[in-house]
Amino acid sequence: MKLVEIDRKSPVLSRTRFGCLQEVFTLNITRGCEFACVYCYARGYPDAPPLGEVHLFRNLPEKLTRELDSPRRRNPVLWVAFNTASDSFQMHPRIQDVTYRAMEALLHRGIGLSFLTKGYVPDRFLRLFSQRPELVKARIGLVSLEDSYRDLFEPKAASAKQRLDTLERLRATGVEVEVRVDPIIPFYTDRPEEIRQLLETLALKGVRSITLSYLHLRPAVLEQLRRELPPKEFRLLESCFAAQPWTEVGTSTRSKLVPRPLRQRGYRRFQEIAQEFGLRVRICACKNPDMEAHRCSIGLESRLAPPTRRWKQLSLFPC
Ligand code: SF4
Secondary structure (H helix, E strand, O other): EEEEEEEOOOOOOEOOOOHHOOEEEEOOEEEEOOOOOOHHHHHOOOOOOOOEEEEEOOOOOOOHHHHHHOOOOOOOOOOEEOOOOOOOOHHHHHHHHHHHHHHHHHHHHHOOEEEEOOOOHHHHHHHHHHHHHEEEEEEEEEOOOHHHHHHHHHHOOOOOOHHHHHHHHHHOOEEEEEEEEEOOOOOOOOHEEEHHHHHHHHHHHOOOOEEEEEEEEEEHHHHHHHHHHHHHHHHHHHHHHHOOOEEEEEEEEEEOOOOOOHOOOOHHHHHHHHHHHHOOEEEOOOOOOOOOOOOOOOOOOOOOOOOOOOOOOOOOOOO
């Protein structure tokens, strides 16, 4: 992976107006992500670097500190959500250094943070989080325990074993951890035996709640899948979406959802198996605008005032 260090010119904290992160400040350490998930829609953004290249905002901690401490700041920053278009726990040490300094700056000011990761969280972060565990909300992205799944769909992300290890270590520090089973790949990761294996393992690790969502296509993602998946797997996936129209989902004007009956059956399968293991299941409202679903849990409901605007669907995470 080629890391290019750049200075960020625009403010590092941006305010999201939609979806689960309504009124929450968001922050990305890099543009691009070394994990290179084949379904990542952030890879299709106009300013995304080419595959194999990541742009690190090297001045981010300093800019963040200035923004937080600015006497001109009108809206207090209570909580910051990381990783709306990247992953803070990519393996490169420089990325982790910048992540560490940014998270440290927030926690030392009593500001909470949440992140969704498919990476491995190193020990020094756990030591940092253990100082204020009540201010950290972690979500681990994990769809399958099979190496064959990771090799195809998330080729550079941490292994399932490393993610489970991260989950356990985070819980041991007192941090609240949830698992996001997203994106479920139809006919690939929604078979009963695979669901059972995943949910049983999660329950044994002490997980109590999971959030589900199926893969959701955008034109750029479809092309990535065509380029990067073996033809057999691509054709099977493509066939799931073939009869689906491109529709508006949140801010994306061209998105395709897995057909609703297929999603409903899949979610029911998850719910039935989850019940056996005492797991609470939520269906992500951002990516299921056409059915009864839940606001993605980032644990902010109790900390932030309820949104005043009408709930609007939006895909906020690139996975
Ligand atoms: S889906 Fe997330 S982890 Fe995967 S490449 Fe995109 S930003 Fe990185």
